[in-house]
Amino acid sequence: MIAHLNGRLVEKTPTNIVVECSGVGYFVKISLHTYSKIGAEENIKIFTQLQVREDAHTLYGFHSLKEREMFNHLISVSGIGANTAIIMLSALTPNEIAAGIVGEDVSLIKSIKGIGAKTAQRVILDLKDKVAKSDFGTENIVVVNNTNQNDALTALLSLGFDKKRAEKAIKNIITEDQTVEEIIKQALKVL
Numbered sequence: 001m002i003a004h005l006n007g008r009l010v011e012k013t014p015t016n017i018v019v020e021c022s023g024v025g026y027f028v029k030i031s032l033h034t035y036s037k038i039g040a041e042e043n044i045k046i047f048t049q050l051q052v053r054e055d056a057h058t059l060y061g062f063h064s065l066k067e068r069e070m071f072n073h074l075i076s077v078s079g080i081g082a083n084t085a086i087i088m089l090s091a092l093t094p095n096e097i098a099a100g101i102v103g104e105d106v107s108l109i110k111s112i113k114g115i116g117a118k119t120a121q122r123v124i125l126d127l128k129d130k131v132a133k134s135d136f137g138t139e140n141i142v143v144v145n146n147t148n149q150n151d152a153l154t155a156l157l158s159l160g161f162d163k164k165r166a167e168k169a170i171k172n173i174i175t176e177d178q179t180v181e182e183i184i185k186q187a188l189k190v191l
Contacts, residue, residue: 005044006044009041009043012035012038017061029061029086030061030086031089031090038063047062048062049062049072058082062089066095074089074123078126091113094136098136099136102132104128106120107150109124152183153167156187166191169191
């Protein structure tokens with residue numbers, strides 16, 4: 001297996017990159033998350049996972065070991081292939097996916113293109129224990145009324161706040177038994 005590539009970035013698109021190592025150009029499929037993290041660096045180190053199938057050998061690349069670990073977790077689920085796992089990692093960060101799995105947030109996982117309710121439930125069921133034991137920054141997750149959190153987030157987004165800032169504000173102020181209105185009022189004070 002090719003564990004990582006350390007070389008010169010020759011080509012970069014939102015779905016793949018070409019990394020030249022010792023005169024050989026490696027075509028690597030990437031997620032949008034990795035694409036955004038690479039930036040305009042000329043020399044890069046990218047963690048990889050080689051997928052060998054009967055008709056193709058495909059190299060997938062990741063900005064971090066955490067992202068590669070989440071990719072391997074996702075492809076271990078029946079019905080999730082490598083391309084679907086890349087789509088999932090493009091839609092959400094590894095920590096967001098982990099939070100959705102640990103928090104049993106079917107609607108979050110289902111919000112990813114190509115993932116239905118049954119597949120989302122299967123992902124949560126198959127990976128909850130594995131992800132809870134991994135280091136994905138899920139220690140601060142409060143698994144209480146996810147519906148209230150989602151409704152508050154939707155309200156803040158409709159008010160024009162940035163998604164990441166709104167999520168961070170909600171995460172920092174959330175406690176048990178809060179109504180949507182209380183979450184929004186406290187988040188507005190922080191934002």
